[in-house]
Amino acid sequence: MTVADVYLQQIINGLSLGAMYALLALGFTLVYGILELINFAHFNVFMVGSFVGLGVLRLLGVMPGAPALAGVALVAVLLGTLIVTMLAAGLLGVAIERLALRPLRNLRGPAAMITTIGISYILLNVVLLSLGADSKNFPNPLPSWTMPVGGAVLRLREVLIWLVSLALMAILTWFVQFTRLGKAMRATAQDAEAARMMGIEVDRIIIAAFFLGSALAGAGGLMFGLYYNFTSYIIGFTAGLRAFTAAVLGGIGNVPGAMLGGLIIGLIEALGGQLVSASWADVIIFSILVLVLVFRPAGLLGRVAPNKS
Amino acid sequence: MSATIPAPVGRLRAVWDRPAVRHGLLALLTAAVLLFPFVEGDDADIDSLANAAAYVALALGLNIVVGFAGLLDLGYAAFFAIGAYVYGVLSSFQVLPAWSPFWQPFAALHLVEKINQGGGDLVHFTLSFWLALPLAAVVTAGCGVLFGAPTLRLRGDYLAIVTLGFGEIVPIVARNTPYLTNGAAGLNGVQAPHLFGYNFTVQATPYYYVGMALVALLIFTSIRLRDSRIGRAWMAVREDETAASAMGIDRTRAKLLAFAIGAAFAGAVGVFYVAKLQTATPDMFGFPVSVMILVMVVLGGMGSVWGVVLGAALLSLLQSWFLPDLSEWLHTLGAAIGNDWLQQIDLARSIELIFGILLVLMMLFRREGLIPAARHAPSLDFAAQHVQGVQRGGFDGELAATALALPEPGRGNLLEVRGITVRFGGLTALNGVDLVVPAGGVVAVIGPNGSGKSTLFNVITGLVPADSGSIRFAGAEILGLPPHRILAKGLARTFQNIRLFANLTVLDNVLIGQHARLSTGAFGAVLRPPRTRAEEARALARARSIIALFGNRLAPRAAQAVSYLSYANRRRVEIARALASQPKLLLLDEPTAGMNPAETLELAEQIRSLHALGLTILLIEHKLDVVTQLADTVIVLDHGEKLAEGRPDQVRRNEEVLRAYLGRAAREALDAA
Numbered sequence: 001m002t003v004a005d006v007y008l009q010q011i012i013n014g015l016s017l018g019a020m021y022a023l024l025a026l027g028f029t030l031v032y033g034i035l036e037l038i039n040f041a042h043f044n045v046f047m048v049g050s051f052v053g054l055g056v057l058r059l060l061g062v063m064p065g066a067p068a069l070a071g072v073a074l075v076a077v078l079l080g081t082l083i084v085t086m087l088a089a090g091l092l093g094v095a096i097e098r099l100a101l102r103p104l105r106n107l108r109g110p111a112a113m114i115t116t117i118g119i120s121y122i123l124l125n126v127v128l129l130s131l132g133a134d135s136k137n138f139p140n141p142l143p144s145w146t147m148p149v150g151g152a153v154l155r156l157r158e159v160l161i162w163l164v165s166l167a168l169m170a171i172l173t174w175f176v177q178f179t180r181l182g183k184a185m186r187a188t189a190q191d192a193e194a195a196r197m198m199g200i201e202v203d204r205i206i207i208a209a210f211f212l213g214s215a216l217a218g219a220g221g222l223m224f225g226l227y228y229n230f231t232s233y234i235i236g237f238t239a240g241l242r243a244f245t246a247a248v249l250g251g252i253g254n255v256p257g258a259m260l261g262g263l264i265i266g267l268i269e270a271l272g273g274q275l276v277s278a279s280w281a282d283v284i285i286f287s288i289l290v291l292v293l294v295f296r297p298a299g300l301l302g303r304v305a306p307n308k309s
Numbered sequence: 310m311s312a313t314i315p316a317p318v319g320r321l322r323a324v325w326d327r328p329a330v331r332h333g334l335l336a337l338l339t340a341a342v343l344l345f346p347f348v349e350g351d352d353a354d355i356d357s358l359a360n361a362a363a364y365v366a367l368a369l370g371l372n373i374v375v376g377f378a379g380l381l382d383l384g385y386a387a388f389f390a391i392g393a394y395v396y397g398v399l400s401s402f403q404v405l406p407a408w409s410p411f412w413q414p415f416a417a418l419h420l421v422e423k424i425n426q427g428g429g430d431l432v433h434f435t436l437s438f439w440l441a442l443p444l445a446a447v448v449t450a451g452c453g454v455l456f457g458a459p460t461l462r463l464r465g466d467y468l469a470i471v472t473l474g475f476g477e478i479v480p481i482v483a484r485n486t487p488y489l490t491n492g493a494a495g496l497n498g499v500q501a502p503h504l505f506g507y508n509f510t511v512q513a514t515p516y517y518y519v520g521m522a523l524v525a526l527l528i529f530t531s532i533r534l535r536d537s538r539i540g541r542a543w544m545a546v547r548e549d550e551t552a553a554s555a556m557g558i559d560r561t562r563a564k565l566l567a568f569a570i571g572a573a574f575a576g577a578v579g580v581f582y583v584a585k586l587q588t589a590t591p592d593m594f595g596f597p598v599s600v601m602i603l604v605m606v607v608l609g610g611m612g613s614v615w616g617v618v619l620g621a622a623l624l625s626l627l628q629s630w631f632l633p634d635l636s637e638w639l640h641t642l643g644a645a646i647g648n649d650w651l652q653q654i655d656l657a658r659s660i661e662l663i664f665g666i667l668l669v670l671m672m673l674f675r676r677e678g679l680i681p682a683a684r685h686a687p688s689l690d691f692a693a694q695h696v697q698g699v700q701r702g703g704f705d706g707e708l709a710a711t712a713l714a715l716p717e718p719g720r721g722n723l724l725e726v727r728g729i730t731v732r733f734g735g736l737t738a739l740n741g742v743d744l745v746v747p748a749g750g751v752v753a754v755i756g757p758n759g760s761g762k763s764t765l766f767n768v769i770t771g772l773v774p775a776d777s778g779s780i781r782f783a784g785a786e787i788l789g790l791p792p793h794r795i796l797a798k799g800l801a802r803t804f805q806n807i808r809l810f811a812n813l814t815v816l817d818n819v820l821i822g823q824h825a826r827l828s829t830g831a832f833g834a835v836l837r838p839p840r841t842r843a844e845e846a847r848a849l850a851r852a853r854s855i856i857a858l859f860g861n862r863l864a865p866r867a868a869q870a871v872s873y874l875s876y877a878n879r880r881r882v883e884i885a886r887a888l889a890s891q892p893k894l895l896l897l898d899e900p901t902a903g904m905n906p907a908e909t910l911e912l913a914e915q916i917r918s919l920h921a922l923g924l925t926i927l928l929i930e931h932k933l934d935v936v937t938q939l940a941d942t943v944i945v946l947d948h949g950e951k952l953a954e955g956r957p958d959q960v961r962r963n964e965e966v967l968r969a970y971l972g973r974a975a976r977e978a979l980d981a982a
Binding site for chain 2: 100109115121126282
């Protein structure tokens with residue numbers, strides 16, 4: 001591999017990571033856009049999502065080390081797993097909102113954010129205590145199809161992540177822009193009080209935001225497992241922080257911003273790891289987070305919100 | 310909103326409120342802490358308490374940041390790490406530069422020694438533990454300022470995530486700089502403290518006493534800070550940043566100070582902790598540690614010093630005493646009934662799960678924590694609430710003159726606003742507005758809703774920047790100054806939508822009004838020299854006499870949280886708070902809004918008596934009878950421009966004003982009448 005090929009390979013890796021972060025960042029952005037709440041529970045909804053994906057694949061008979069599937073069977077297994085994982089993660093998000101966050105809805109101060117930290121901890125430790133600290137092999141039914149791109153290699157899993165992420169983001173964009181519920185969601189994000197007076201059921205909108213965001217995190221969790229061939233109780237924290245950085249970088253509350261931010265953070269992680277050292281990648285990413293927040297808090301695509309006072 | 314207190318609790322509080330009872334309990338607690346190692350023979354138990362002391366001390370530091378100043382810091386362990394590594398690196402064999410004469414003076418001070426491990430001579434750092442404590446506190450405070458200066462301007466939730474990132478970066482840096490920290494393997498051979506030739510080595514008892522002394526010092530410091538000008542400023546910033554800044558508090562400075570002091574606490578505890586463990590690894594300072602300290606603060610009660618001590622001690626001992634003991638009982642039980650699962654259960658592993666559950670439950674059901682920080686006086690009973698009639702005739706001139714101690718009004722124009730233009734995006738809120746307030750005068754600004762009146766006030770008080778124009782106060786330009794500097798120059802304001810510090814008492818609100826006129830700093834607050842004591846006593850007396858001016862309305866409610874007060878009383882508190890700053894010019898934004906006619910009259914007379922004392926007043930008011938009664942000059946704004954200016958009776962007859970205010974139809978109706 002030449003130097004150029006190494007970078008090409010890192011770009012491919014970075015785009016795949018980026019797609020995953022973008023899915024996760026969308027969940028932060030949807031909830032933040034409406035509630036102005038940083039939802040730390042989202043970190044571990046992602047992690048739980050990857051375990052749900054693992055469980056579903058096993059239920060479907062796909063064990064680690066099993067032979068790859070092909071054709072209709074492959075599509076059916078992947079699609080089925082994706083849908084079940086997204087539903088489960090989405091419902092988890094809704095349950096969190098309903099049980100722990102709604103009672104704190106109109107409270108000033110950090111109470112709701114602290115609660116989401118608590119929930120995140122609960123999710124993490126329930127998984128840790130019930131399934132153990134060792135990382136789990138993730139069954140992978142994908143055939144080992146590869147395609148050379150220059151001197152780099154493009155694998156099926158990367159293509160799959162790109163396609164699925166693109167499809168989900170397209171669906172989300174369509175939903176937010178053109179459906180009735182999506183319009184109501186945007187209206188609520190602008191001004192919940194006014195939206196309520198216009199007959200929008202704000203509770204329903206918030207539930208929808210948690211469901212959608214968490215379902216996307218579930219999809220991200222499944223991608224993580226398929227991409228890295230493992231999952232573990234600790235994956236939520238690092239991925240979550242990077243995805244949050246992505247959301248902030250793109251402009252929190254802004255749907256295309258989250259996608260763009262995700263891609264940029266993915267590329268920075270892959271290329272930064274190559275250029276400097278992988279052990280400094282998080283330092284680079286957090287430094288970006290701090291710099292963006294300090295110098296351009298509205299992010300790349302966001303607008304400075306008018307002061308709500 | 311009134312808080313009713315069950316009788317037994319009320320009786321208990323009455324007992325607690327007696328100083329003798331509290332001092333007695335404190336003495337008992339101190340005696341128990343001092344005697345514990347003599348009673349308890351088990352070194353492991355003493356060690357557990359010494360560790361608990363470290364966590365209590367950390368929680369006290371975080372409490373200053375989160376509880377007092379309301380800054381949610383999710384990376385607090387980073388400062389703990391910095392302090393730990395300062396001592397760790399400067400007292401171990403990790404960093405050994407080559408010896409040169411440069412080090413000779415340091416060797417003379419016993420900070421380094423010359424060693425030889427077979428090659429050339431090397432420098433071995435031997436920083437004393439006792440020097441390291443203050444040194445690490447200073448270094449971490451500096452780091453707190455460096456990190457806080459750019460980030461503390463961020464809104465609260467962003468600050469949380471930035472601190473979280475900082476908390477992640479510090480252990481990563483420690484892991485990635487092995488020449489300094491020995492990386493993931495950790496520093497070894499950190500020196501144990503010596504005291505008068507006595508080496509602490511690895512016994513628990515000396516650490517126990519040092520830890521307890523540290524806790525006692527931090528409790529004392531926390532309480533002194535809380536009950537001072539500094540503590541009040543933090544709480545004001547926590548409650549409402551904008552109002553705090555408009556009342557003369559430099560919010561960035563207040564936040565930085567809280568951040569730095571919190572960091573200093575953590576730095577000192579870091580020294581204690583590594584000295585005790587004699588090792589430091591990056592894993593000791595990760596996110597879980599920051600969350601644990603946060604759980605301790607939340608459990609005890611954010612802002613409550615004794616609550617935090619209790620919460621941290623409970624959780625720390627839960628980990629080292631209660632859960633292992635409980636696990637052992639379960640093992641015994643399991644062995645007795647032949648249950649394998651019970652025999653293997655290890656509850657200490659579920660500590661983080663317990664932390665998570667505690668966070669959620671506390672937030673849902675008891676946000677104020679085990680021992681709430683604030684205990685406000687309950688509302689007056691129904692009869693007491695309704696005793697006072699309307700107070701006529703304004704303030705008592707003599708009492709008010711003494712209580713308010715207003716500065717001389719001076720001569721000429723006190724405030725000159727020239728050509729002020731303010732744009733919000735495409736909207737021009739103010740367009741070249743001129744306004745002059747002569748010293749000792751009363752000027753009223755009127756105009757329809759949306760005409761720019763409140764924006765004008767916001768520009769004058771520095772809350773909103775102007776695109777062009779000039780504002781001179783007592784001859785000096787104030788446009789562009791931050792709000793707290795403007796207040797210090799003698800402009801105090803009230804807000805149209807009332808911005809009091811809702812969870813603080815009436816008395817505290819009025820005390821905060823005096824912030825700019827007092828001078829106590831952090832050191833003064835902690836050491837409380839005679840000068841500070843005298844200043845506090847004067848401030849308190851002044852606040853009480855200002856509250857007393859409002860008679861029955863406020864005096865019986867001085868110890869209540871302002872959120873318990875009626876709307877009209879909150880307006881009065883806001884005026885009292887503004888007056889407490891000894892203003893030359895008082896800006897009142899719709900002071901009588903929401904008041905009934907009798908209350909309106911009462912307040913109008915009070916404003917007039919302030920004027921009689923020489924106070925210059927600029928007010929926004931919708932009630933035209935109030936304007937007519939009070940103002941020498943009326944300025945009419947419409948669509949951001951000055952429509953008219955003159956004596957009240959002139960303006961009242963002005964054609965354009967009537968049209969803007971009442972509409973054409975109303976004008977015709979007026980003519981017809």
